[in-house]
Amino acid sequence: MSGRGPGADGLSAEGGKRMARLFVSYRREDSAGFAGRLTDALERTYGEGSVFRDVDDIRPGEDFAQIIQRGLDEVAAVLVVIGPGWLDAGDAGGRRLERADDFVRREIEGALAVGKPLLPILVGGARMPAAEHLPPSIRPLAARQALVLGDASWKSDLAALEAALQPVLAGGGDEAASTSVPPRGRPPARRAWLLAALGVVLAASLAALVPGWRAEPAMADDIAGTWGGSVEYPWGARHDERFELAVRDGAIVGSASFLGLPRTIESGELRGGRLHFTTRSNEVLGDSPPREVLHRYVGEPGRDEIRFVLESRNGYSANPPTHFVLHRR
Known part of the structure; x- marks a missing residue:
């Protein structure tokens, strides 16, 4: 689920339509309700169309994989919504994450490949998966600082998420620091x-x-x-x-x-x-x-x-x- 980076006014050059800036990755059977609620809340803050979610934004007949990849190439940040069944979701063939064609896995792999900010969002009492429980291609996800969205603390948790997104959406996430840290113990000027x-x-x-x-x-x-x-x-x-x-x-x-x-x-x-x-x-x-x-x-x-x-x-x-x-x- 993807987003496109906006211009200075948050609008595209094509007819003034607002571009999506955030990409919401989730499993429908695991956290569709949370993903929908999160999308609605973020669009109230950043404007209609500012969040891409597959259910709303991929039209029938479109190439799902192509649309997802194009969104990842242009996205400002990727929110990985993780519910209690996210890690072990599967069928008789085993866990979906073990399959190279699993779209959740491909979304995370794509975000890592192009260096996009990844924010794990824990919902429904879920816990952050350990690196050893993830396929090697997406293990860097386990090193990301997770944010929690709870029913009882939804308002304050959402505010914390929006604060975390602020420098990314403002462009601060792409700034390279020009200052290095001096060796410890070195006396000041x-x-x-x-x-x-x-x-x-x-x-x-x-x-x-x-x-x-x-x-x-x-x-x-x-x-x-x-x-x-x-x-x-x-x-x-x-x-x-x-x-x-x-x-x-x-x-x-x-x-x-x-x-x-x-x-x-x-x-x-x-x-x-x-x-x-x-x-x-x-x-x-x-x-x-x-x-x-x-x-x-x-x-x-x-x-x-x-x-x-x-x-x-x-x-x-x-x-x-x-x-x-x-x-x-």
């Missing part, structure tokens, strides 16, 4: 950090001399805006991350991506010349249920850069802190 240290001393002096004076307004100007860079995580994965930061009434707000997906900033504050905030994500491991992970960030602003230390807790995996640098975009 002397001049930048000397200026930062002097700023902290000056702020403390003014705070003592002028009642009610705070350093946050000056710091807010330093950190507000868009920051980006390539982040290498302790388990070897590397992602281009993008932070959108703002300061409102002394609190840090905005979003900070993790594994390429934007997360809402919580409990953000400026303290001691540093940024402190948290975000959340869901970690899925094999057949285990999703587990919420809390990410704690501490950032030290420099000249057009922020050096971060990230610690993640409560997940299935225990990893050392992640050190990285983001630069102003």
Whole structure:
């Protein structure tokens, strides 16, 4: 199920018809109801025709495989809807995923072949399939961060999905980071950090001399805006991350991506010349249920850069802190 990338106004050049931007892959007997509900919700957000789904968008007599492949070539993102029966769906001949002509398998293979963003969507209480349970050609799907859509939490789950899609549909998913991460332990540029240290001393002096004076307004100007860079995580994965930061009434707000997906900033504050905030994500491991992970960030602003230390807790995996640098975009 496919989508075509829109122009700046989201319309095609052919008669002004809105092009689909999202491709919904699903098994009809496994999650057709969820796929239909998801399609309707996304079209309310992005406009009629912005989501391609085979039931609605392939006319009788058309070459199913050809239409699917053409959509994959032009799609902005592929949403793989996975229900409880997705992995083991089959008949007397065995699992469908083991067949080279299985359309769900071909859709995922096609998306991987052209490097399109893949977002697994777990519905109906499904769990993320482990890599060893997938055919080799689609095992990279198991490494993708899954999102959960539940009946009871549909509204908030849908909002999280739309936040994850925002940079992809805006074109941010194709941007290459121009900044590399310096080796751990490498000291910061002397001049930048000397200026930062002097700023902290000056702020403390003014705070003592002028009642009610705070350093946050000056710091807010330093950190507000868009920051980006390539982040290498302790388990070897590397992602281009993008932070959108703002300061409102002394609190840090905005979003900070993790594994390429934007997360809402919580409990953000400026303290001691540093940024402190948290975000959340869901970690899925094999057949285990999703587990919420809390990410704690501490950032030290420099000249057009922020050096971060990230610690993640409560997940299935225990990893050392992640050190990285983001630069102003």
